[in-house]
Amino acid sequence: MSEENKNPVTEKIESAKGGHFYKEIMKDFRIKESLHGCLNCGTCVANCPAAAFYDYSPREVCQMMIEGDEETIEEYMKGKIWNCAQCYSCKYRCPKENSAADIVMAMREIAVREGLAEEALAGYTRIAKLVLTRGNQLAPDMLSPDAFPDWGPRMIELSSKKMEMREELFKGFPGMNVVDRAWAAEDYTIFEMQKIWEESGALEKVGTVFPFLVDIVQDDMDDKRDEMEVKINEKKAKLEASKK
Amino acid sequence: MKTVLVIGGGVTGLKASSELAEMGYNVTLVEKEDYLGGQVAKHKYYKLAPDLRLAGEVIDPVIKAVENNSNIKVYKHSHVAAVSGNAPEFKAKIKNSKGESEENFGAIVVATGFEHFDPTVKQEYGYGRFKDVVTNAEVEEMLNPGGPTNGELKRPSDGETPKKIAIFQCVGSRDRQVGNPYCCRVGCVVSTKQAIEIKEKYPDSEVYVYYMDMRMFGRGWEELYGKAMEEYEIIFTRGRGAEVTLKNQQLSLRAEETIMDRPIQHSVDMIILAAGMAAGEGTIEAANVLGIKQNDYGFLEPKDDFVSPNESSKPGIFIAGADKGPMDIENCIVEGAAVAAKVASSLKN
Numbered sequence: 316m317s318e319e320n321k322n323p324v325t326e327k328i329e330s331a332k333g334g335h336f337y338k339e340i341m342k343d344f345r346i347k348e349s350l351h352g353c354l355n356c357g358t359c360v361a362n363c364p365a366a367a368f369y370d371y372s373p374r375e376v377c378q379m380m381i382e383g384d385e386e387t388i389e390e391y392m393k394g395k396i397w398n399c400a401q402c403y404s405c406k407y408r409c410p411k412e413n414s415a416a417d418i419v420m421a422m423r424e425i426a427v428r429e430g431l432a433e434e435a436l437a438g439y440t441r442i443a444k445l446v447l448t449r450g451n452q453l454a455p456d457m458l459s460p461d462a463f464p465d466w467g468p469r470m471i472e473l474s475s476k477k478m479e480m481r482e483e484l485f486k487g488f489p490g491m492n493v494v495d496r497a498w499a500a501e502d503y504t505i506f507e508m509q510k511i512w513e514e515s516g517a518l519e520k521v522g523t524v525f526p527f528l529v530d531i532v533q534d535d536m537d538d539k540r541d542e543m544e545v546k547i548n549e550k551k552a553k554l555e556a557s558k559k
Numbered sequence: 560m561k562t563v564l565v566i567g568g569g570v571t572g573l574k575a576s577s578e579l580a581e582m583g584y585n586v587t588l589v590e591k592e593d594y595l596g597g598q599v600a601k602h603k604y605y606k607l608a609p610d611l612r613l614a615g616e617v618i619d620p621v622i623k624a625v626e627n628n629s630n631i632k633v634y635k636h637s638h639v640a641a642v643s644g645n646a647p648e649f650k651a652k653i654k655n656s657k658g659e660s661e662e663n664f665g666a667i668v669v670a671t672g673f674e675h676f677d678p679t680v681k682q683e684y685g686y687g688r689f690k691d692v693v694t695n696a697e698v699e700e701m702l703n704p705g706g707p708t709n710g711e712l713k714r715p716s717d718g719e720t721p722k723k724i725a726i727f728q729c730v731g732s733r734d735r736q737v738g739n740p741y742c743c744r745v746g747c748v749v750s751t752k753q754a755i756e757i758k759e760k761y762p763d764s765e766v767y768v769y770y771m772d773m774r775m776f777g778r779g780w781e782e783l784y785g786k787a788m789e790e791y792e793i794i795f796t797r798g799r800g801a802e803v804t805l806k807n808q809q810l811s812l813r814a815e816e817t818i819m820d821r822p823i824q825h826s827v828d829m830i831i832l833a834a835g836m837a838a839g840e841g842t843i844e845a846a847n848v849l850g851i852k853q854n855d856y857g858f859l860e861p862k863d864d865f866v867s868p869n870e871s872s873k874p875g876i877f878i879a880g881a882d883k884g885p886m887d888i889e890n891c892i893v894e895g896a897a898v899a900a901k902v903a904s905s906l907k908n
Binding site: 351354355356357358359360361362363366367372374407408409410411412 | 683736771798799802813815816822823
């Protein structure tokens with residue numbers, strides 16, 4: 316059979332499944348338990364809060380992984396998978412017990428590793444900075460009607476008086492009377508957390524997407540380092556004493 | 560002449576009993592309810608697909624053939640409590656409210672059938688929480704003039720006739736979440752039949768069927784499906800019914816229109832769940848008492864699906880009908896006759 320007469324459909328599927336990203340995703344330990352074929356029933360999409368508001372479909376995620384088309388997978392890893400809210404409704408409703416949410420989580424990790432995530436994650440810079448410098452990811456003043464349509468009108472209405480509400484709700488807890496972060500942690504706690512980011516290699520991973528955030532965290536740590544080292548030694552001594 | 564014990568007085572057990580009796584065997588038929596006819600009688604099935612003929616036209620002659628045959632002894636409201644011995648010398652203890660008796664049998668036929676899947680466990684459909692979410696079996700009872708609503712389709716919440724009706728296919732079928740990954744084999748045709756019955760009776764109503772595949776493999780089923788779309792304007796949407804909520808006192812369902820590739824919400828007056836077939840309590844009890852093999856879903860496992868479909872894992876114990884897996888009435892009657900022939904040939908040897 317000549318080159319021109321080959322069935323183009325068969326050829327596409329065969330070559331597509333050999334793709335690098337496809338293989339990397341299939342290697343992930345979660346995939347075996349997350350994909351048992353797909354009935355195309357749409358239960359996952361019907362229950363998916365992300366599908367209701369954004370350009371995302373858990374059914375497409377499963378279909379895509381069954382078909383294994385490398386180009387589609389790459390496109391997804393750069394864009395649509397970042398719209399999943401990781402609520403796992405798809406997993407708990409799917410009649411095939413598939414879990415698009417788990418597939419998405421594996422794809423996200425690989426996308427970060429493979430350098431496909433920068434553009435999609437650019438919008439999360441503020442959240443990432445907050446996590447790395449304050450220890451919590453969302454702040455009440457990040458709530459805006461444009462950013463979170465899926466939170467509904469009631470939440471938007473309440474967001475206009477969040478400081479008053481917080482002061483009322485958390486009387487006697489000054490750490491909670493803030494709106495630029497979820498709560499105010501002590502300097503020592505933040506420093507400890509940052510040290511964990513650093514030593515576990517997580518900070519380095521963050522650096523592949525947000526290189527400038529690594530500098531911010533390191534500056535932040537340097538500012539506090541001397542003071543914190545003293546505290547750490549104090550705590551160590553205390554611990555030693557309690558052992559005796 | 561040896562006596563045959565038949566467990567289960569549904570279509571299959573009835574047909575097996577009358578066939579065996581006609582061949583000259585004595586038959587003891589044990590039925591746990593106080594009536595014969597199994598699920599057909601229990602849920603007052605009204606009309607049968609695909610011909611829309613009355614279920615009574617089919618089941619009544621089968622019951623009469625048993626009641627009018629003096630070779631058949633019928634124990635209603637009874638169950639088989641214990642069985643001992645081996646083929647062809649079994650001893651069975653039959654229990655009922657009047658007491659118990661022990662009798663000898665040459666062979667045993669298990670025709671304990673199925674039960675409608677209980678959709679309460681599919682919490683997202685709200686069955687049991689929302690009154691107007693009903694099962695297909697409940698609709699059969701309603702449509703039957705001898706049923707609780709004298710043949711009228713009524714919303715349980717207010718007794719009104721619903722105008723917009725949605726039917727969910729595959730409830731408790733093709734679903735690993737509830738442990739039933741198999742197809743119920745009848746949901747598609749029963750839903751289509753009920754949709755047509757509703758449209759015939761209430762031409763102003765709107766009927767929507769939410770399906771994944773329409774599995775119309777039986778005699779005349781595909782034709783019925785065509786008729787439903789062309790003549791009755793029933794709307795078939797490809798997408799599994801996913802969730803039911805109550806919005807402003809009205810049922811609201813979620814699904815994906817998978818052909819149009821969009822998630823939808825749909826307000827309706829009533830939702831009918833096409834609940835599938837599960838192994839009945841009677842089947843599980845029989846399997847325990849007789850020590851015969853069940854498959855992963857509780858149904859009885861033939862010795863060999865292809866070669867010996869009516870033999871259980873134990874010699875002298877035979878199985879037939881919907882206790883082996885989902886089966887329609889037409890095939891249950893065939894199975895009843897087939898098992899009778901198998902029993903007769905085994906007793907001759």
